[in-house]
Amino acid sequence: MTLTVTDVRVDDRVVTMRVDDGVIAEVGSGVEVANGDEVIDGEGFAAFPGLVNGHTHAAMTLFRGYGDDLALMPWLETRIWPAEAKLTADDCYWGTRLACIEMLKSGTTTFADMYWHPEAVARAAAESGVRALLCAPLVEKGPAGRSALQDDALSSLEALDGFSPLVTPMLGPHAVYTVSPSALEWIGQLARERDVGVHIHLSETRREVDDCVAAHGVRPGELADRCGLLGPRTILAHGCWLDPPEMARIGETGATITTNPVSNMKLATGRHFPYLDAVAEGVAIGLGTDGAASNNSLDLFQDMKLFALAQKFANDDPSVLPAAETLAIATGQRSPALGGHALEVGAPADFMLVRYGTPELTPGDLEANLVYAASGAVVDTVVIDGRVRMRGRHVEGEDEVLAEVRARAARLTAGE
Numbered sequence: 001m002t003l004t005v006t007d008v009r010v011d012d013r014v015v016t017m018r019v020d021d022g023v024i025a026e027v028g029s030g031v032e033v034a035n036g037d038e039v040i041d042g043e044g045f046a047a048f049p050g051l052v053n054g055h056t057h058a059a060m061t062l063f064r065g066y067g068d069d070l071a072l073m074p075w076l077e078t079r080i081w082p083a084e085a086k087l088t089a090d091d092c093y094w095g096t097r098l099a100c101i102e103m104l105k106s107g108t109t110t111f112a113d114m115y116w117h118p119e120a121v122a123r124a125a126a127e128s129g130v131r132a133l134l135c136a137p138l139v140e141k142g143p144a145g146r147s148a149l150q151d152d153a154l155s156s157l158e159a160l161d162g163f164s165p166l167v168t169p170m171l172g173p174h175a176v177y178t179v180s181p182s183a184l185e186w187i188g189q190l191a192r193e194r195d196v197g198v199h200i201h202l203s204e205t206r207r208e209v210d211d212c213v214a215a216h217g218v219r220p221g222e223l224a225d226r227c228g229l230l231g232p233r234t235i236l237a238h239g240c241w242l243d244p245p246e247m248a249r250i251g252e253t254g255a256t257i258t259t260n261p262v263s264n265m266k267l268a269t270g271r272h273f274p275y276l277d278a279v280a281e282g283v284a285i286g287l288g289t290d291g292a293a294s295n296n297s298l299d300l301f302q303d304m305k306l307f308a309l310a311q312k313f314a315n316d317d318p319s320v321l322p323a324a325e326t327l328a329i330a331t332g333q334r335s336p337a338l339g340g341h342a343l344e345v346g347a348p349a350d351f352m353l354v355r356y357g358t359p360e361l362t363p364g365d366l367e368a369n370l371v372y373a374a375s376g377a378v379v380d381t382v383v384i385d386g387r388v389r390m391r392g393r394h395v396e397g398e399d400e401v402l403a404e405v406r407a408r409a410a411r412l413t414a415g416e
């Protein structure tokens with residue numbers, strides 16, 4: 001399958017880009033359309049690598065707007081956990097379908113997810129054609145907690161292994177406060193044996209740090225390190241309360257911290273991600289939305305802007321986190337675990353076409369406008385693995401998915 005985008009802007013040049021078998025095969029001004037190519041006329045469009053959502057719970061679109069403006073624990077205890085107790089695999093499938101539509105419509109080509117019924121999430125991602133790093137949340141509850149956690153870990157790997165070329169299985173210990181150190185060690189060992197990455201919430205709130213020190217005598221980053229969870233394929237979500245020695249160790253291991261600035265501000269986690277400490281220690285960084293219940297959007301354009309602005313504000317320095325660096329982080333190019341690429345020969349053909357003549361992108365520098373002025377609505381076309389997944393902002397099946405999710409959300413949140 002060959003796709004050619006003619007006369008498209010890439011890095012301030014007008015080029016033709018040819019994609020063969022899911023990979024960018026040629027980029028340049030002299031590239032010709034061949035017989036049988038699917039052709040997109042790229043005039044008036046600029047191509048950018050697809051955005052990578054480095055931490056989300058996609059199916060939580062079902063709970064968008066449910067329990068807004070509550071504190072974290074009452075929100076979880078009175079709204080999210082009771083509603084999640086009713087979740088079926090089909091609910092997760094439809095919630096993820098909606099998430100994929102929203103992500104495609106805002107230029108996201110890969111998402112790193114942690115959610116229940118990962119096989120249903122995988123089915124939705126594969127059918128939507130969106131690349132996904134998937135794991136089940138692993139928690140230890142009650143006396144049978146340890147064996148249930150091990151069963152969940154093994155069965156999720158079995159369900160996701162070989163599911164689709166678009167799906168990469170991972171192991172998802174929920175957090176250091178929901179999984180014991182010995183189970184975390186077991187998960188670290190299993191990840192090495194099965195050659196898969198690890199995705200965990202880490203150091204989101206001050207209370208998590210205080211409780212971890214009280215229970216285990218070490219901070220969450222040290223505990224994750226001791227349990228063998230840190231490596232180049234590890235995703236650490238949040239990291240708001242990491243201290244410089246934890247940052248240094250995370251930097252050495254190559255693990256990625258995904259920052260979720262909108263979710264952190266909405267839930268008032270009390271501290272912005274210490275971005276400059278992470279940079280000083282060479283830490284790999286990604287950007288995520290977190291779930292739609294705590295954001296409430298999956299449009300990473302909003303998170304890009306808030307990320308850059310929050311860091312400038314928190315550090316009292318407008319030169320911190322310039323637009324081009326924000327875009328590099330949001331496209332996964334600062335993280336081995338998230339695996340983003342520039343639009344160059346040999347890279348996976350995961351990209352978006354932006355119509356650059358729109359009011360919010362006129363005039364000024366296009367990259368800066370994408371970060372500071374745009375919303376996801378500027379994205380016209382999305383290609384993933386060399387296949388067109390959205391064209392002219394049309395995504396297959398949108399009406400059906402919206403109707404299903406409305407009905408399912410009403411059932412899940414009824415009676416509260």
Ligand SMILES: [Zn+2]
Nearest residue numbers: 201237290291
């Ligand atoms: Zn999360």
